[in-house]
Amino acid sequence: MIIREFAILLTFAVLIHALPKEETHKERAYERELSEQEHFEDEKHNPEYDHEAFLGKDEAKTFDQLAPEESKRRLGLIVDRIDTNQDGLINREELKDWIRFTQKRYITEDVDRQWRTQNPENKDTIPWENYQKMVYGFLDTMDHAEAEKDNEGGFSYKTMLKRDRRRWATADGDGDDQLTKEEFAAFLHPEETEYMRDIVVTETMEDIDKDKDGKVSILEYIGDMYRSEDGEEEPDWVKSEREQFNVYRDKDGDGFMDQDEVRNWILPQDFDHAEAEARHLIYEADSDSDEQLSKEEVLQKYDLFVGSQATDFGEALARHDEF
Numbered sequence: 001m002i003i004r005e006f007a008i009l010l011t012f013a014v015l016i017h018a019l020p021k022e023e024t025h026k027e028r029a030y031e032r033e034l035s036e037q038e039h040f041e042d043e044k045h046n047p048e049y050d051h052e053a054f055l056g057k058d059e060a061k062t063f064d065q066l067a068p069e070e071s072k073r074r075l076g077l078i079v080d081r082i083d084t085n086q087d088g089l090i091n092r093e094e095l096k097d098w099i100r101f102t103q104k105r106y107i108t109e110d111v112d113r114q115w116r117t118q119n120p121e122n123k124d125t126i127p128w129e130n131y132q133k134m135v136y137g138f139l140d141t142m143d144h145a146e147a148e149k150d151n152e153g154g155f156s157y158k159t160m161l162k163r164d165r166r167r168w169a170t171a172d173g174d175g176d177d178q179l180t181k182e183e184f185a186a187f188l189h190p191e192e193t194e195y196m197r198d199i200v201v202t203e204t205m206e207d208i209d210k211d212k213d214g215k216v217s218i219l220e221y222i223g224d225m226y227r228s229e230d231g232e233e234e235p236d237w238v239k240s241e242r243e244q245f246n247v248y249r250d251k252d253g254d255g256f257m258d259q260d261e262v263r264n265w266i267l268p269q270d271f272d273h274a275e276a277e278a279r280h281l282i283y284e285a286d287s288d289s290d291e292q293l294s295k296e297e298v299l300q301k302y303d304l305f306v307g308s309q310a311t312d313f314g315e316a317l318a319r320h321d322e323f
Contacts, residue, residue: 053099053277068302075302079295089292096278103274107192111185118184125178128168136161163203170199191267201263208262215256218245281305 082090082098118134119126139147139157147157171187172179173195179187190196208216208224222245226238249257249265257265285293285301298305 053103053273071306072299072302075306076295076299079298083295089294090298091292092275092278092282095281095293096272096274099274099277104192107185107189111181111188114188115181115184125176125180126184127178128165129177131168131179132161132165135164163206167196167199167203170196197263197267200267201259204262204266205259215258216262217256218242218250221245221249221257 079090082094084094084097115126116122118131136157139161142157149156167187167190168179169177171183171190171193173183186193186196191200205214205216208220210220210223211217222238222241225241226235228234245257249261251261251264252258281304282291282293284304285297287297287300
């Protein structure tokens with residue numbers, strides 16, 4: 001499945017000889033938390049969560065390299081971008097939209113990069129034949145047994161090709177076997193596109209359901225994220241995941257997750273992390289209690305938004321011509 005490093009699913013539009021990486025549990029939950037950090041630790045607020053949520057964890061770097069004055073200057077530039085209606089205040093919707101933008105920025109950059117790689121002439125579409133040749137052309141010279149052999153990620157190249165072919169057909173809305181850039185984005189990041197979400201669930205089931213009985217046992221669930229060494233004591237987080245499976249994942253209590261329960265796990269619909277974080281940041285920084293943030297209020301609480309661990313706003317902040 002995606003998505004590279006974020007991400008998220010195995011995107012098979014990778015370098016030809018690259019091996020699929022083993023995924024972690026957090027990469028399974030596609031509608032996941034805004035940060036890998038815990039928001040609260042031992043009942044104490046962890047500001048690093050807010051820094052990554054506000055700035056985008058994929059872009060986040062530390063502001064330890066910057067003087068406080070420079071940190072505040074750059075934060076002020078970000079505030080101006082968040083204030084889309086230019087009324088001098090940041091409301092909850094603007095802040096929520098910004099948080100969502102920072103979390104999905106890497107997807108746009110990844111699609112742009114791979115589109116250029118797969119489509120160097122920048123034509124309107126990429127035909128499947130071209131994609132297959134560029135990504136899987138090496139299979140023509142590979143020994144059949146080697147192509148069918150599972151690699152460390154648990155996939156054979158033949159399996160990867162078949163899955164890519166199925167995902168390509170699903171992303172191909174008009175059925176012409178060529179993908180526009182929008183369709184290509186759906187192919188690379190199906191978890192972000194509503195009509196692709198069934199394929200996300202199917203691929204996840206295929207990955208975890210090792211005995212192919214159409215459901216996921218607790219052993220398969222734990223085995224997908226943790227493999228114990230001989231004599232190794234099970235970490236506390238694994239024990240916690242067992243409890244999560246029994247209490248929250250396996251909703252009907254039959255000892256397994258079916259396809260609907262897997263969908264609820266990896267594509268939860270009942271909680272908006274960006275909304276919750278926007279409310280939290282406003283609550284913490286809104287000194288005049290008007291449910292909005294002025295630039296002054298944000299800068300007064302700059303440690304909450306960027307603090308000592310923040311970012312140069314990725315490459316964007318370095319591009320001063322954008323501000």
